[in-house]
Amino acid sequence: MSASHANASAPALLTDLYQLTMLDAYYTLGMEKPAVFEFFVRRLPAGRNFLVAAGLEQVLDYLENLHFTADEIEWLASTQRYSASFLERLSKFRFTGQVYALREGTVFFASEPVLRVVAPLPEAQLVESRIVNLLHYQTLVASKAARCRLAAPRAELIDFGMRRAHGAEAAALCSRASYIAGFDSTATVEASRRFGIPVAGTMAHSFVQAHEMELEAFRNFAKCRPDNVVLLIDTYDIARGARRAVEVATELRSSGVTVKGVRIDSGDLAVEARRVRGILDSLGAKDIRILVSGSVDEYSIAAMEADQVPVDAYCLGTRLAVSQDAPSLDCAYKLQQYAGRPCRKRSQRKETWPGPRQVYRQYDPQGLICRDVLCCEDETFEGRALLWHVMDGGRRMAHPPPLTEVRDFCAEELATLPIALSTLEHVRYSPAKVSDRQHALVAELDSIAR
């Protein structure tokens, strides 16, 4: 939870070499006037009709705490790439700028600014690599998780992603981003500690296998963890495992211990869940819940929900944590303006909209999103302005909101999606429209020789 912790996982040198190279040049050239950069997603991946903004709090932590330690400066000196005067400046480096951003949990579309940094050019430049690194991953996971939530509005969703997330930080941030987007809990203990997310878990196959007999393993597990008995029933034979779960439940009822659920982790989950439900019900154990895991994603959830498969909780691991069907976003952090002069990149298929921007979101009478107007920052349109001023002079303008509040806000956001955008089918439609003044500014800038 603490900022120092967040910082510990990412030293200032977690950046691209060219940031230091350019910083050095900017200082030498005296190019320190205000720059405006914006982070946005150029195009949505196939299989995404919208994205959910996440990662802002980690960006603000980073910006508030960013500094080069004595060890880092010493290491840079040892590379003999930099002058003493540059290292001297680096050792005093702090981020002193402004940040404007979408609230975490906001639904957004291609080309829309998610975050705007306004700061002296060297500062706004240096922070690019880590800002992209932080916003990219959590937005990726929150967007995937939101699709799971939309596919199963009432089922319990649990994050099991830690082991196959790409490294330690991704593991913890996967829990955070999926919780924002509507997951109920995570198996990752550290995420619970850092972010206060409810933690959940069952047992592993190894627990069953370490016992000679499955039934003994079930009894021992229930005896040792009477408050949360969820039994993994697929180590040897699912149907037999289900019957044994009922046997243990019956044995333990008199001692006040309840078998809450069984987990199925292999086979055709829909087929097995139905079969297990049948066995449990026929043995009078209608209150034992069914959890499924193993290659679960929004597509399999949607199929099971459509077929009314009796699943009470979906446990999502790998496919959530790596966003399997879309493991990256085509996102960028680009210079929009320097020293009051709007900038525009013209690279093929990577052209940018110029200047500082804002988005106004308009709703239909049912409260669903009907249009986003992407405009110049100083234009005004009907609707709600999406970018908020969140950092001033390098300091947060408010305490981070509780994560439960962010999660509630995200649920409200998802409820504003038109049906066409909220389904799993990919539609080639975006409600985002660019203002006339943005178009005019593009024409004006493109007429200038560079």
Add this chain to the structure above:
Amino acid sequence: MSASHANASAPALLTDLYQLTMLDAYYTLGMEKPAVFEFFVRRLPAGRNFLVAAGLEQVLDYLENLHFTADEIEWLASTQRYSASFLERLSKFRFTGQVYALREGTVFFASEPVLRVVAPLPEAQLVESRIVNLLHYQTLVASKAARCRLAAPRAELIDFGMRRAHGAEAAALCSRASYIAGFDSTATVEASRRFGIPVAGTMAHSFVQAHEMELEAFRNFAKCRPDNVVLLIDTYDIARGARRAVEVATELRSSGVTVKGVRIDSGDLAVEARRVRGILDSLGAKDIRILVSGSVDEYSIAAMEADQVPVDAYCLGTRLAVSQDAPSLDCAYKLQQYAGRPCRKRSQRKETWPGPRQVYRQYDPQGLICRDVLCCEDETFEGRALLWHVMDGGRRMAHPPPLTEVRDFCAEELATLPIALSTLEHVRYSPAKVSDRQHALVAELDSIAR
């Protein structure tokens, strides 16, 4: 580089809740006999004919340093899930076991043990989540990077993956894993500091845009960084950018500054590289190299190499760092034996080979891999045994080898791949064969009621 650094990024609580639950139960039940777990990949992803083992050193760092801090114990106590006696044991927890593993850089195939842990059951169990987390990601990236290296045996390959890697740890480990597999350098400064990997970098579009004129930006960049002038030429118009690069090169020649290269980051890279090479050559700048970036992966590299496109260096970002076409591996860490009794999981499509295992690799007369025999640990076959004893009593048995040595070893390993396996086309063939005794053990175990 330091173990403490590696540990800082992953607290002991970066684990799944069920590990703590099971640990508690094992202690209560007195189940602390030796357990054997193995990490392996069940099936290779479509698009992978082999994998490259990586991540072992981080696993050994983790195991040597694993402990629960006072803060962690205090937090666990605050959850009221655990007894005082369990927390007391946790506070003294250390890993004291044995580890056997493939050397980093080893080529391997489905079902083969990559790492074997032998330790008292609670110890061998607890470390599962983080071991999988560490081996999975680096193996994923090393395997992707090896394909890039095989596709371009002589070109320079640079890791640009930091910004879209999934979080901070993935960013640094992407550099490490790709370097092992044959990349030349990374843009990620922290990876250079931690692992001693050569660092490389150019300039960003923002540097060009912050100047009113592109030519002025090129001049200023060259002036400020005369030792490493690589100019990004696609901000506005690639052909014009190329001509300006030559103009700057000509201007600066008298002052002893060399323009080393130009980078192209958009458009059809093959078309643009040819066009730029033509412009550079026609203006007498045959020594200016061409770097390309932007959605580069092994497939586009192979296509450009086959067409003899004049590219000198490929810069790989997103597609490398997230392993875009295969962002996860179907890997597992499974109980192979407890208290001397071999174990086998029978879950559908997740069946395991039982007991502690070894792999013997056999070569044909040309030195190419012709067969891997997957066998019981105590069997002996012709060929080279792949699993080495690397940790004893919770301590490394040797200092980590220099990364350059690991990289050289990996190059030797890649040279032993039969042609069918080293191409980018996916073949449904594995040289791995299971020994008769393994098969007999499976039959024996499956005959026992569990």
